[in-house]
Amino acid sequence: VDGSDNIFVAGYTNGDLGNVNAGEWDLFLIKFDSTGTWKWTSQHGSSNNDVARTLQIDGSGNIYVAGFANGPLDGQAWAGLSDIFLMKFDNQGTKQWTVMRGSSGNDDADALQ
Numbered sequence: 809v810d811g812s813d814n815i816f817v818a819g820y821t822n823g824d825l826g827n828v829n830a831g832e833w834d835l836f837l838i839k840f841d842s843t844g845t846w847k848w849t850s851q852h853g854s855s856n857n858d859v860a861r862t863l864q865i866d867g868s869g870n871i872y873v874a875g876f877a878n879g880p881l882d883g884q885a886w887a888g889l890s891d892i893f894l895m896k897f898d899n900q901g902t903k904q905w906t907v908m909r910g911s912s913g914n915d916d917a918d919a920l921q
Contacts, residue, residue, distance in 0.1 A: 813842035818860035827851035835860035854879025864920035869899035874917035884908035892917040
């Protein structure tokens with residue numbers, strides 16, 4: 809919940825939440841206003857499973873989403889198996905940037921502070 813009582817939900821879907829599914833599970837970020845009215849959905853993914861685990865909102869209203877991806881996101885290097893990702897969105901749902909990091913094993917991010 810941000811300073812204006814907007815509600816943000818992050819997760820994953822194997823369907824289409826208003827954006828084309830890239831394959832398998834896609835991560836999503838959804839914004840609702842303080843009355844629960846849907847405002848926008850941002851859906852992203854590789855051809856494999858990509859899961860948003862956590863989100864954080866900064867004082868300027870930017871939203872940070874982290875989790876794991878089983879393929880490269882937004883042209884980022886993918887080390888193999890599951891890599892962690894961090895995405896930044898503005899308050900209107902426009903993605904600002906994506907970073908990925910990982911080892912040759914399974915990596916997962918499940919908290920932001």
